[in-house]
Amino acid sequence: MAKRARSKGAGRGKRGRAAMGSADATRVGAALPKIDALEDVPAFTDVRPSDEQRAAFEAFCSAAETPGEMHLGCVVRLDRGFPLVVTEERMLRAEHAVGFAKQDKEKGDGLLPAVGDWVALRLAPGHDMGVIERVLPRRTVFERWRGKNRGERQVLCANVDVILVVQPLGAGEVLLGRIARSLVLAADCGAEPIVVLTKADRCSEEEREGEVARVRRLVGGGVRVVVTSSATGEGLDGVRACVPAGTCSMILGESGAGKSTLLNTLLGHDALETGAVRARDDAGRHTTVARVMVKLPGSCGVVTDAPGLRSLPLVGHERGLARAFPEIVEASRGCRFNDCTHTHEPGCSVRAAVEAGEIDELRLEVFKGLASEMRVSAQSLDPDIHL
Ligand SMILES: Nc1nc2c(ncn2[C@@H]2O[C@H](COP(=O)(O)OP(=O)(O)O)[C@@H](O)[C@H]2O)c(=O)[nH]1
Ligand SMILES: [Mg+2]
Ligand SMILES: [Zn+2]
Numbered sequence: 001m002a003k004r005a006r007s008k009g010a011g012r013g014k015r016g017r018a019a020m021g022s023a024d025a026t027r028v029g030a031a032l033p034k035i036d037a038l039e040d041v042p043a044f045t046d047v048r049p050s051d052e053q054r055a056a057f058e059a060f061c062s063a064a065e066t067p068g069e070m071h072l073g074c075v076v077r078l079d080r081g082f083p084l085v086v087t088e089e090r091m092l093r094a095e096h097a098v099g100f101a102k103q104d105k106e107k108g109d110g111l112l113p114a115v116g117d118w119v120a121l122r123l124a125p126g127h128d129m130g131v132i133e134r135v136l137p138r139r140t141v142f143e144r145w146r147g148k149n150r151g152e153r154q155v156l157c158a159n160v161d162v163i164l165v166v167q168p169l170g171a172g173e174v175l176l177g178r179i180a181r182s183l184v185l186a187a188d189c190g191a192e193p194i195v196v197l198t199k200a201d202r203c204s205e206e207e208r209e210g211e212v213a214r215v216r217r218l219v220g221g222g223v224r225v226v227v228t229s230s231a232t233g234e235g236l237d238g239v240r241a242c243v244p245a246g247t248c249s250m251i252l253g254e255s256g257a258g259k260s261t262l263l264n265t266l267l268g269h270d271a272l273e274t275g276a277v278r279a280r281d282d283a284g285r286h287t288t289v290a291r292v293m294v295k296l297p298g299s300c301g302v303v304t305d306a307p308g309l310r311s312l313p314l315v316g317h318e319r320g321l322a323r324a325f326p327e328i329v330e331a332s333r334g335c336r337f338n339d340c341t342h343t344h345e346p347g348c349s350v351r352a353a354v355e356a357g358e359i360d361e362l363r364l365e366v367f368k369g370l371a372s373e374m375r376v377s378a379q380s381l382d383p384d385i386h387l
Helices: 022-031 051-063 098-111 176-189 205-219 236-242 259-267 318-324 326-332 349-355 361-377
Strands: 070-079 082-087 091-096 118-122 130-135 141-145 153-158 162-168 192-198 225-227 248-252 290-295 302-305
Touching: 051 070, 051 118, 070 091, 070 130, 082 118, 082 130, 141 176, 153 248, 162 176, 162 236, 176 192, 176 205, 176 318, 176 361, 192 205, 192 259, 205 225, 205 361, 225 236, 236 259, 248 259, 259 302, 318 326, 318 361, 326 349, 326 361, 349 361
Parallel strands: 091 130, 162 192, 162 248, 192 225, 248 302
Antiparallel strands: 070 082, 070 118, 070 290, 082 091, 118 130, 141 153, 290 302
16 A cells, blocks of 8 residues: 655644655656756745735644744746645745645646646655645746636646747748737737747848837837847847746647747756657656756846747636737627628728727738637626627
8 A cells, every 4th residue: 555655753744745646656766857957947036926915825834733844935837747846945846735635626727836826835854845835826827728628727737927929930921810919818818028039040121120120010019019030149138138037937839830949049958848858757657747947157147947838718708808819809899780890891990990000900800710719609698808
């Protein structure tokens, strides 16, 4: 029989038990990167909790059975779902308290710790592995839909300030729809989106100017656009300026867009796996499924790299869509039909605004693509937002 992860200590309640037996933990632990070998892991002072999160931690401790064993920590890596937590004193692996497994089934994984989460971590004397007892309230949540129901979300990063939306140059036209989709998700979460066009060395001056102009037209004046090349070093200071110390960013983009290479270049060494690295090790396990926060050198903050994001479906992001395209949503209130698609309907205020030069046609085209996807996916729309 597998022994429990902790000894039978005094005052151990049901809630204090870990969800995984020590045999499981050892097996998973052996496949995880060794803590000592990890580089660029943010320190407690790089990630700083908000006053509300500190207060929530204090409140949790005052009600806990063993307050002396509780530590405030931040989840800075997830290796195959296994959290690495930094506290004021140390860095350690953690597992979830028993309650989490139940929450998982009932409510989706919205309450499971994500990268960037502040947690109440219990560490019994003499143990190397902590137990995450509680995820503290999140300042912001960057999440995507997954699963069958409208409400089922996967949290990609918690407490994030900036979303770096990466698209490569030199591979045909930059995918405006993909950028817009990311802007919608960022707007929904309240993080600042910044567009990063990578691999500038792969395209001509002319092509580059054209692509940057298209992207600027799409995103408007309020969103920064940075052009980079990890090969020549161009634009790196521009990226650094977008992620100052004290902020937490997430880098987002298709596989192969150059995200990890960009972060490695900023770090000054190859901390993150890139390009043609095998996705599976000899035992057939995925080796790259990890969400990793790195602290960039100098006066820069923390960035989360998340490989393996194939799709960003838009389900239930009406609020984000309205925030990312406010002028279109505003104009659509004047359309004759509530469910106007702004394509062929008579009395369409949005098309009238395009004719009048008040709304950019390119933005409308991209908006219509996203809105029709959401119309198909959504069971019901927010009644006060007309798409
Ligand atoms: N020419 C050029 N190639 C790049 C640049 N950045 C990344 N790459 C290449 O693009 C491929 C994918 O890069 P990677 O960083 O792994 O992409 P990720 O999946 O977004 O993390 C690799 O083969 C990199 O060498 C760049 O700035 N210029
Ligand atoms: Mg990568
Ligand atoms: Zn209309």
